[in-house]
Amino acid sequence: MSxxxxxxxxxxxxxxxxxxxxxxxxxSGFLRKLIKQSNKKKKKNHKNGRIIIQLQDFPGGPEGxxxxxxxxxxxxxxxSIDVSNVSILYCSSQFLEMTEILCSSNLSLRTxxxxxxMFYWSWNDIVSCLKSCEQVFLHADSYGLVDKLVFxxxxxxxxxxxxxxxxxxxxxxxxxxxxxMSPETAKNRSDSDKRSTSRSFSCKTSNEWWFDDMSxxxxxxxxxxxxxxxxxxxxxxxxxxxxxxxxxxxTKVHNKSNNKLEYSGLAYTAVQGVIFAxxxxxxxRKIFWVLRVLSGFSISKESRTGLERVLGEMLDQAKLDDxxxxxxxxxxKGFYDVDLVVRLLKVFVRNCSSAEEEDESLRIxxxxxxxxxxxxxxxxDQNLKVSKFLEVAESLPDSARDWFDxxxxxxxxxxxxxxxxxxxxxTKLCRCLNYKKLTLETCKQLAKNPKIPxxxxxxxxxxxxxxxxxxxxxxxxxxxxxxxxxxxxxxEEKPILLRLKGFDMPEKLVxxxxxxxxVNLERRHWNKVMDHSEKVCKETKSEVVSRLIEMII
Numbered sequence: 311m312s313x314x315x316x317x318x319x320x321x322x323x324x325x326x327x328x329x330x331x332x333x334x335x336x337x338s339g340f341l342r343k344l345i346k347q348s349n350k351k352k353k354k355n356h357k358n359g360r361i362i363i364q365l366q367d368f369p370g371g372p373e374g375x376x377x378x379x380x381x382x383x384x385x386x387x388x389x390s391i392d393v394s395n396v397s398i399l400y401c402s403s404q405f406l407e408m409t410e411i412l413c414s415s416n417l418s419l420r421t422x423x424x425x426x427x428m429f430y431w432s433w434n435d436i437v438s439c440l441k442s443c444e445q446v447f448l449h450a451d452s453y454g455l456v457d458k459l460v461f462x463x464x465x466x467x468x469x470x471x472x473x474x475x476x477x478x479x480x481x482x483x484x485x486x487x488x489x490x491m492s493p494e495t496a497k498n499r500s501d502s503d504k505r506s507t508s509r510s511f512s513c514k515t516s517n518e519w520w521f522d523d524m525s526x527x528x529x530x531x532x533x534x535x536x537x538x539x540x541x542x543x544x545x546x547x548x549x550x551x552x553x554x555x556x557x558x559x560x561t562k563v564h565n566k567s568n569n570k571l572e573y574s575g576l577a578y579t580a581v582q583g584v585i586f587a588x589x590x591x592x593x594x595r596k597i598f599w600v601l602r603v604l605s606g607f608s609i610s611k612e613s614r615t616g617l618e619r620v621l622g623e624m625l626d627q628a629k630l631d632d633x634x635x636x637x638x639x640x641x642x643k644g645f646y647d648v649d650l651v652v653r654l655l656k657v658f659v660r661n662c663s664s665a666e667e668e669d670e671s672l673r674i675x676x677x678x679x680x681x682x683x684x685x686x687x688x689x690x691d692q693n694l695k696v697s698k699f700l701e702v703a704e705s706l707p708d709s710a711r712d713w714f715d716x717x718x719x720x721x722x723x724x725x726x727x728x729x730x731x732x733x734x735x736x737t738k739l740c741r742c743l744n745y746k747k748l749t750l751e752t753c754k755q756l757a758k759n760p761k762i763p764x765x766x767x768x769x770x771x772x773x774x775x776x777x778x779x780x781x782x783x784x785x786x787x788x789x790x791x792x793x794x795x796x797x798x799x800x801x802e803e804k805p806i807l808l809r810l811k812g813f814d815m816p817e818k819l820v821x822x823x824x825x826x827x828x829v830n831l832e833r834r835h836w837n838k839v840m841d842h843s844e845k846v847c848k849e850t851k852s853e854v855v856s857r858l859i860e861m862i863i
Contacts, residue, residue, distance in 0.1 A: 317345065318362045325372040329379055331361060337382045337416060339407035369401035369449040378402045381417055391424045393431065393439040400425065401449040425455075428462040433470075436462050437523050444528045451534070460535050463524075471517045517550050524554070525561045529572045532558060536579060543575070544582050549591050552583025556600060563606040573607045580604060581613040588620040594627035602635065618650070622657025626673045626680070633684050644693045648702060651684065655705035671709070678710030685720035690727040696735050699724060703742040714744050715752045725761040733763055740766045745773030 317331035335342035341363070348361040368375055377399055380388040391399060402408075403418035410419045428436055440459045443450045450456050524532070532555075536542045541551050555576055562568055584592060584600050592600070601617050621628075635647045658677060662670045685702060688694055703717060711717065721739055725731065731739075740762065748756065753774050757767040 316360050317341075318360050319375065320362065320364050321368050321372055321375060322366060323364070325375075327372075327375060327379060328360075329382075333382055334379070337406075337408050337413055338378075339409060339412055341406060342412075367448075369405050369446045370398035374398045374402045374446070378406065378408075378417065386413070386415055386417070386420070391421060393435045394442055396421055396424055397439060397442040397450055397455060398446055400455055401446045401453060404453045405449065425458060428459070429465060431462070433466050433520075433523070436466060437526070440527055440531055443531065447528070447530055451530075456531065456534050457538070460531070460538050463535065464538065467520055470519065518553065518557075521554050521557045525558045529562075529576055533575055536576070541583075542579055546579045546583040547586050548583065549587050552580055552587060555580035555583065556603065559607065560603050563603055570607050574609070577604050577607040577609050578613055581609060581617060585616045585620055589624075594621065594624045595629065595632055597621050597624075598628065598632045598635070605638070618653055619657055622654040623661045625654050625658040626676045628680065630680065630683050630687060633680075634687065644688070644695075644698065645691045646688050648688065648694070648698045652701050652705055655681070655702070659706065674706065674710045675712065678706055679716065681706060682711070682716030682720060685717065686723055689720050689724040692727070694724075696731070696739050699739065700742055708744055708747075711744070711747060713749055713752075714747045715749055718743060718748065718752055718756060722755075722759065722761075725759075729761075736761065737763045737766060743770075745770040748774070750774065 314330050315328035317329050317334060319327040319329060321327070331341075331345050335345050344363050345361060348363070365375075370377070377389055377395065381399075389395075389399070399417060400421040403416070403421055408417040410416050428439070431439075436459065440456075440463065443456055443459060447456070524535075533542065536546075536551060536555070539548070539551065541548050546552060559573060559577060559580060562573060580600075581604060584597065588597060597617065597620060601614075601621065604613070604617070633646075633651055635650060637644060637647045655677075659674075662674050681702060685699065689699070699720075703720075721743070724739065725736060745753070748770060753770050756762055756770050759767075
């Protein structure tokens with residue numbers, strides 16, 4: 311028995327195999343060299359006994375060496391080569407130098423012949439073979455096996471897709487036909503389509519049928535695929551490949567066992583593709599989705615800045631829930647990522663300043679309504695600082711809001727949710743309001759609000775008086791102003807004298823009289839309020855406000 315097992319193979323100091331050295335050296339040139347060297351040392355030292363060989367990083371570990379030893383002991387007939395083990399056998403044969411020089415039908419030659427038929431394999435077989443390469447990736451890559459299998463995958467994709475669309479730039483591949491697909495996946499495609507959502511990139515077109523199957527592979531193999539297509543890093547101008555990368559990364563982002571650094575190259579490539587095709591192929595909502603997904607892979611500052619620039623330029627297309635992005639565990643800074651919204655607003659305002667005046671006005675007013683709505687949503691957050699609230703509110707110019715009522719409601723919610731704010735902070739919070747752009751009804755609410763500092767209430771009321779003194783004098787402007795300020799109840803009331811029986815006056819003339827009367831009433835009303843406020847200015851602030859409120863009511 312000792313003569314038959316005169317060679318001891320130690321794998322990574324963990325696994326041991328006892329084999330016959332003559333039998334193994336008959337097939338392996340690598341082991342033959344090591345055995346000869348060991349025999350020479352034994353003769354010099356006059357030692358007999360078993361030869362011990364240490365092997366590090368053997369392809370496939372003990373499983374791979376077991377397959378090789380069975381091949382040698384059965385004279386090449388003890389194993390069956392298939393798609394599940396050909397990767398390990400090929401790499402093991404290359405590692406041990408099992409060439410046809412030693413044996414006419416050695417393992418290396420047999421695995422190479424098997425791989426030559428990959429173009430006749432089914433789609434599932436070639437994907438399965440690529441999957442098995444992951445456990446011997448370094449060896450498979452150095453021996454060229456990964457490239458061979460990647461080319462086989464691309465050939466299969468080309469057989470069932472328009473390859474010009476896959477590798478073409480986004481400007482020429484934004485649309486795809488919906489006909490051919492892999493035979494193995496055709497029957498399952500309708501079910502996968504139903505599972506797709508509006509926020510994900512579903513695999514519906516003929517150029518995307520392979521997305522789900524390829525998503526089962528590791529990042530190193532996907533990286534080889536993209537590199538072979540010449541679309542890695544900044545070279546990515548293919549919409550189909552960009553969609554695949556986003557689909558692939560979406561399936562990996564929530565897997566905590568994955569090393570996210572392994573995906574950094576793919577994430578960067580996806581970012582470049584999105585930036586390249588953003589304005590023609592991606593909506594604002596989808597780019598927000600992209601940012602959420604790729605943020606899970608610690609993308610570089612450069613990549614994030616690029617995505618934020620694209621988002622900021624189309625921010626007026628966003629919806630409220632697009633802006634509500636969690637901070638990702640940094641709750642001490644607030645539940646939502648307010649800093650991101652501020653950065654996007656800066657890009658948006660900068661972009662609007664270079665746009666046409668009419669288009670700029672529409673976009674920026676739309677943005678004003680969205681941001682007021684956003685502030686009302688985030689105001690209850692206990693970790694939202696006054697400085698952050700103001701940073702968002704003041705990111706837009708004054709022209710973004712026709713009226714500041716929406717912003718005041720956000721302030722009111724914030725004050726209600728933060729009852730322990732100091733008087734200084736409450737005063738500071740109100741600095742983002744333009745009191746002249748508050749409707750009369752809102753100004754009343756502000757003055758009666760006990761959470762608003764009295765000096766702020768006085769400023770608001772005084773600003774109302776000044777704005778009313780500056781009311782337009784032309785009849786057309788008066789009519790326009792009255793239609794806009796539809797929240798003023800006293801404006802809606804009709805003067806009694808013009809409605810007495812027996813006075814048949816033309817409607818146009820009636821409207822003219824009514825406008826003049828309303829303007830005069832408004833002026834007198836506020837003059838009376840402010841005159842009285844000056845008389846009691848030496849009283850306490852709370853008494854001033856209460857008197858003013860009583861006069862308003």
